Amino acid sequence: MNTATSTASIDKDTACAAGTAAAAPRVAPVRIDIEQLTLSFGETTVLKGIDLSIEPGEFFAFLGPSGSGKTTLLRAIAGFGPTPRGRILIDGADIAGRMPWQRDVGMVFQSYALWPHLNVARNVAYGLEERRVARPEIKARVHAALELVGMADYALRYPSQLSGGQQQRIALARTIAVEPRVLLLDEPLSNLDAGLRVQMRQELLQLQRRLGITTIFVTHDQEEANTICDRIAVLSAGVVQQVGRPADVYDNPVNEFVARFLGTANIIAGHTQRTAAGIVFASDTGTLRLPLADDAGEGRGHLVIRPQGISVAPAPSEQTIAGTVRSAEFLGGATRYNIEANQLALLVDIKHIRGAPDLRTGDQVALSIPPAQAIFLAA
Numbered sequence: 001m002n003t004a005t006s007t008a009s010i011d012k013d014t015a016c017a018a019g020t021a022a023a024a025p026r027v028a029p030v031r032i033d034i035e036q037l038t039l040s041f042g043e044t045t046v047l048k049g050i051d052l053s054i055e056p057g058e059f060f061a062f063l064g065p066s067g068s069g070k071t072t073l074l075r076a077i078a079g080f081g082p083t084p085r086g087r088i089l090i091d092g093a094d095i096a097g098r099m100p101w102q103r104d105v106g107m108v109f110q111s112y113a114l115w116p117h118l119n120v121a122r123n124v125a126y127g128l129e130e131r132r133v134a135r136p137e138i139k140a141r142v143h144a145a146l147e148l149v150g151m152a153d154y155a156l157r158y159p160s161q162l163s164g165g166q167q168q169r170i171a172l173a174r175t176i177a178v179e180p181r182v183l184l185l186d187e188p189l190s191n192l193d194a195g196l197r198v199q200m201r202q203e204l205l206q207l208q209r210r211l212g213i214t215t216i217f218v219t220h221d222q223e224e225a226n227t228i229c230d231r232i233a234v235l236s237a238g239v240v241q242q243v244g245r246p247a248d249v250y251d252n253p254v255n256e257f258v259a260r261f262l263g264t265a266n267i268i269a270g271h272t273q274r275t276a277a278g279i280v281f282a283s284d285t286g287t288l289r290l291p292l293a294d295d296a297g298e299g300r301g302h303l304v305i306r307p308q309g310i311s312v313a314p315a316p317s318e319q320t321i322a323g324t325v326r327s328a329e330f331l332g333g334a335t336r337y338n339i340e341a342n343q344l345a346l347l348v349d350i351k352h353i354r355g356a357p358d359l360r361t362g363d364q365v366a367l368s369i370p371p372a373q374a375i376f377l378a379a
């Protein structure tokens, strides 16, 4: 157990009246600026010049594959691990010299890290006792925090008597009780089963909105990040690849890594050329030629097309591409077809409607790819 869930001294808050509703945020949301942050473990540099700004009250995700540096970056903000180069500013103030408990940040771990020998109320009270908060106020804040996570009736239970989701709520309550200015969540839902994860992520979002607290959520699960976060930073190998609203990043990935990491994509190597008819993409295989939007740019690169960006036309025409269905995968809301077209294997998602006939292996189809659905990434 460490002091990661702790926040700064609450001396300034001692005027707080017992019974104050924790739902009313008492701390103004803060902004976080990360500037040129570089961090190494020995010879290995795992964060390479990270630049990021997180707006006050924002629910922000660090999203990336295992080993991309998400947890290291989160821990650097909390004040754990090797001292980084560069700057971390909270509301404009450089926090470099501050110890973890002086940073006003609360961290929730993947493992919850509850004390097994303390009941729920004592677990939540722990950080407040450490800060020598007055007894009546501890009582009020523990109650308010438990109310916020819907666990007020469980105050006298022990962690071993709680489900994973309930333990997670207690870990959150413990962090919230100390009223941090920043909430750091390190894969907080990864120990829960699929159904509970979906439920808990909505609870987490509602809680974050109610508190209005600037929150950073670390995950390798793009669906989790997309569903609850205002903006995401996609990390790979210690470098921020792209920052933006989930749908914007999904629709406009800046490189192949981001395109692949955020969902499924058809990625085709080739080049673009300006012709009398506008910009045209030609695949390296020489078999696919596609008109693109006018601002596509010229040169070598990759064409990115999401499976749902390709549709089956009612009849072949000059604008369609002839293809043959090779296999099908039923996904529930859609069927994903592997279609061979012009010697390319294309994934095509067709919305599944009850009773509508599915395509079969061997069926001949005419595919349509509207220019707006094809993103050209220049090399």
Ligand SMILES: Nc1ncnc2c1ncn2[C@@H]1O[C@H](COP(=O)(O)OP(=O)(O)OP(=O)(O)O)[C@@H](O)[C@H]1O
Pocket: 041, 046, 064, 065, 066, 067, 068, 069, 070, 071, 072, 073, 220
């Ligand atoms: N204490 C350490 N000593 C040496 N190397 C470390 C240490 N902690 C992390 N690393 C390395 O730093 C890199 C980034 O690790 P980090 O845990 O930040 O990645 P992550 O994106 O959070 O991955 P995961 O999703 O698996 O937790 C990895 O290559 C890891 O091996």
